Amino acid sequence: MKLTVKDLNSFYGPAHILFDIALEVGEGEVVALLGRNGAGKSTTFRSIVGLVENRSGRVMFEGRDVSDLPTHAIVRGGLGYVPEERRIFTDLTVEENLEVGRQPKRPGAPQWDREKLFKLFPNLGEMRSRPGGRMSGGEQQMLTIARTLMGNPSLVLLDEPSEGLSPKIVEQMVDAILAMKKEGVSIVVSEQNLHFARLISDRAYIIERGRICFGGTMAELDARPDVRDAHLSL
Amino acid sequence: MAFYIVQFLTGLASAASLFLVASGLSIIFGVTRIVNFAHGAFYMLGAYVAFTLTERFSGAFGFWGGILVAALAVAAIGVLVEMVLLRRIYHSPELFQLLATFGLTLMVEDLVVLIWGPDDLVGRRAPGFKGAIDFFGQNIPSYDLFLIVLGPVVLGVLWLLFQRTRWGVLVRAATQDRDMVAALGVNQKWLFTSVFALGVFLAALGGALQIPRDAVNHAMDLRVIVEVFVVVVIGGLGSIIGAFVAAVLVSELNAFGILIFPKISIILVFLVMAVVLIVRPWGLFGKPEAPARRTPGLTVNPWRPLTVNERLAAIAVLVVAAALPFVAGNYLLTVGSEIAIFVIFAVSLHFLMSVGGLASFGHAAYFGLGAYGVALLAKMVGLPMIACLLLGPLLGLMGAAVFGFFAVQLSGVYFAMLTLAFAQIVWSIAFQWVSVTGGDNGILGVWPEKWAASPSHFYWLSLGIAALAVVILRIIVFSPFGFALRATRDSPLRSEAIGINGKRIQWTAFVIAGTVAGLAGALFAYLKGSVFPDNMGISLSVDALVMVLLGGVETVSGAVVGAIVYKALNIWLVSQTDLSKLVLGGFVVLIVVAFPKGIVGTLEAYMHRRRKSSSSAPSPLLTSRIESAE
Ligand SMILES: Nc1ncnc2c1ncn2[C@@H]1O[C@H](COP(=O)(O)OP(=O)(O)O)[C@@H](O)[C@H]1O
């Protein structure tokens, strides 16, 4: 397994948010984490990369227990994270944003560099020295993904990449994610949008109020319209 | 004409060091969000170490090498400080960060005297730049020309460093969003440490480069830090260009201010700063900050008026205190009076800091103004004591009204820096305006009249006024005004929305606190029979902060307890050691790191836990008070 999460519990202050989350991601797989707004998708991702202080449980990445490592060490180990809010460095140019994400080559993981990423996201190649603050939402979304890929991750957590994007940009996003998959990057993508998830994912989990309540292939999910209707707003 | 040009060049030369120190402060603040009050101390250390090295090693190589090595060595000390102290307080409230770095400054001041002695040290001239250049009959030291060139060169190097290196890109990214930088696999710890090292290096270099121009002494840290605060307030904290422009501006104002107001040249700088603050509160090149992290005193330990029992207990304590003259001798009574006076001073600061959320680092200014008010009225006008006691504090009131108006335009670290700078301005006026204030010699012979002259009478007078001050401030805290003040502190936006004029409320609080501090100062003048510039000095401001902190910021009675414990300890300590600043500084650092809640806060937390285990539900009345305040 590429990534195994077991018994993950997380808290914000006194509020218990995640309850015994368990996830598995295989080598080269694209797995969707589906759930309504507020279900706990972002919290799950933030907990995996160590950004939620108050948490318990185990996170195994490439056979190594990373539960107690600081964020930067987890990310350096090849587990990339693309936050929902994008968090582009608005004062930095596109190229500088990519530079912040750059990490040394990692054997066994797909390699990325600026030129390769500009091929994947042609829009970015045309605005290399534009400050991040003067880009459209879709361009910013592409830049955050590209920035994380500069770290040569073998697995990427993508938090709601289609959120707030126009259909045309969403299409580009689908292509980009499939291209990443083809390069060999494993991906966990959180989504509220089942149609988008279906285009890219091999398997899916459904999370509801901090608990995983379904796990299976996309075909299995399609065979259970009751689960789908109970936990996802379509 | 030539004279003015030379004066201008002198200003430019002074700007170089100031720019180095200010840019270091700005760089550190940008990434770590800490305003490093110890920056002046590093500047001073740079000068002292450079002095030793350049004396020890001769020749041009010894000199320039010595300067560089000194800056590097001090940067290494900075790294140590960052790793041992700052890493523990990155997540603390601003006030604690300011205090901890300030405590460090105090320690360094004593250490420097311990190592290098108290006298001014005159360093040697820079090899190759010993002479002067003749400019239409005026002399320009060639070393000044070197500095004039150096400033822009350093600016350029810093620009290249931040624009053209990976490290610079990371630093700029972290300045905007340090958590995201970590989420991209960058180890923030080392980024912070390296940024701190660079900042300290610049400060120490600034100090080291001063030795051919100025004598090295153990007061240069505070002098430079005040100027640097003025520079970053004008230029905008976090902006290197801003630091450069403002350093030039401030240095030129100083250079020409001497010609216009020879005695109090600092006034000109102050006026310019005031204008900048009104027009662009975040500085010429700064960006408006998101509301800063809150100062402490806001975690919600609901405040309440005393219960009947507690009132009785307070009265009992007061009665016991009032009985002191029947058992104690004169010395103890004098100590008792001094403690009572400092209770007044501490509660006035506590009011501003905890109730108003405005941590002033220059509260002694108003204490001192009250003291000078009394001294001037008694000596020059010859008013009777009662009149002096009533009118003297008005000087504190006026000072607080003027400075407070500007200070409350800002919040958080800017507020702290500004109040410190104002206090230093008041101090230098008292120090320099010899014809009125007597300068360093102070004003002597301010003795109380016969009815208050005996130690026991004066003690009762002080105790009575202290009790009155505490009661009045408490009444204000629980008045509608107090609620409005707390609402402004907790949520400036929301309170504006319900029609509270936040700035006006804070200004009023500042004036109230300043007046009460002035009252304490007025009594203090009579207690000591004299006033000196030190009555408004920085260490007195820090004393007050420590008293409040020691007692506990989050409690209303904390300041009283803190003042008593601290002052008693302090009087004892001064009688025991010459290194009181070292001990005091260490003490401040210790409180910040180990007991941020203070004595009363720690006790209350303990009692609260016990009470909670007996009766679990917190009183709904208490919580509703806070809400009604908003
Ligand atoms: N920083 C936070 N502090 C407190 N509660 C939070 C915080 N972030 C999210 N929550 C709460 O945690 C729950 C899960 O949120 P989140 O993980 O963001 O959901 P999703 O990403 O699925 O929309 C929500 O109820 C949300 O209100």
Ligand SMILES: [Mg+2]
């Ligand atoms: Mg989310």
